[in-house]
Amino acid sequence: MKKVDAIVIGSGQGGKPLARELAKRGHVVLFERDEIGGSCINYGCTPSKAFLAAAHNAGRARSAKNLGVHASVDVDFPFVMNRVRGIVKSFRESSEKSLSDAGVEIVRGEAAFSGERIVSANGLDFTAPLIIINTGTTATIPEVDGIDQTPFLTNTTFFSQTSLPRRFIVLGGGYIGLELGQGMARVGSNVTIVHNGDRVLNNEEADVSAALDESLKDDGVDVQLNAKVSRVSFAGGAFAVELEGGKRFEAEAFLVATGRTPNTAALHAENSGIELDRRGYVKIDEQFRTTCEGVYAIGDVSGQPAFTHVSWEDYRRMVDILAGGKRTRDDRVLGYAVYTEPQVGRAGLTYDQAIKKGIRARKEQIPLSDVARAVEWGQERGFYRMVVDEDTDKIVGATLVGYEAAEIVHVFIAHMQAGSTWKTLDDSVHIHPTYCEGLPSLAREFESTPPQ
């Protein structure tokens, strides 16, 4: 058994920088069973956004006809996917280099606990007083008759595609399904999205779903709602997806995007007294402590909001906590985005979430057609909404739907971090004509008496 100062399991978005940081003070071993860099770099954010760069440029070129610009669009799919893989490779290599430059010992293998604070892989046993679990999640595969006999895609294999499928079916109308489904439509496939909910993106507010639904229709995507798949088969190069009720769809490629499962099955966490919750996520307290002393869990696997920037911030929290600091798992304004067109930018609480938390909340919104820049650029689909606490006037949340909403929402994240009221935003003079110019206008809506 090798004794080291710290062990990190998984080279995810928090584990990697934490391993580098801990290596400044002692011997750190990092276990990785797949590619260095975790889901974000290899199978998630990086390849999906590099892919969407091509897809959305194609979509924008086509819709430029609304501005009097008539473009003929020809997407070179093999080139698009090669570029995606090239970016992934360069990000991965720089991750590997940064770990080895920092002196982190990397063990390539699947780690499992074989005793209290004992981690084993490839027949080697390591122990440390400090262990960080950062093993992330993988795609959930639903129990559907026949599916496991077919070469379906998940986010892990989607980016290995080398030729454009003529028809493409996506199972799941969450953010991954919508981003990749709309993307495939924009690069030239005939796309069907099969979703079991009564609206796409059903974790978001209903008008967010409605805006995306319209946009998907414009892209020619066939969205099947309240649809339950009864059987999937693959023969002669084509998938057949059968729905309860008799509908049947065929396609050359089939993507499963129906949620995420925490990577804890292989860990045998019980051997170290580490409890999981009923969904398999590692149970942690406010400061990431598991039920085994000295063992912490960060990022997606600990049930934190499943975003790269959250896992990365978990690393900064852990640095503080290990030094005796007071940071906690949710001591930040949560922001996130959906990279469809239009984009969705979210910060803090929705109106309903605020009410549920007991906040005397008020919301106001403006349509994008009230924003000069949106009209001038022909990007009027969407809206900006802000939620405030009526007792303090503080901004508690925002939902933006529209062009580059993922960027614009940072105005709210900054104001909320600073504890601003809507009046501060109202007093701010934003540049004309920008999308952000709409935000003080939105704040001004709070000057009127709230509707009773």
Ligand SMILES: Cc1cc2nc3c(=O)[nH]c(=O)nc-3n(C[C@H](O)[C@H](O)[C@H](O)COP(=O)(O)OP(=O)(O)OC[C@H]3O[C@@H](n4cnc5c(N)ncnc54)[C@H](O)[C@@H]3O)c2cc1C
């Ligand atoms: C298609 C897609 C698009 C996404 N887009 C975005 C986006 O735009 N923005 C955003 O913020 N988030 C996005 N996400 C989510 C984001 O990728 C995750 O939230 C983030 O990667 C979580 O990081 P993590 O640190 O928890 O672990 P991960 O990055 O998942 O890394 C975990 C690592 O642990 C390894 N591992 C697991 N078990 C073991 C074991 N037993 N032994 C050794 N190693 C193990 C895995 O191989 C993996 O490398 C996207 C996800 C997907 C799937």
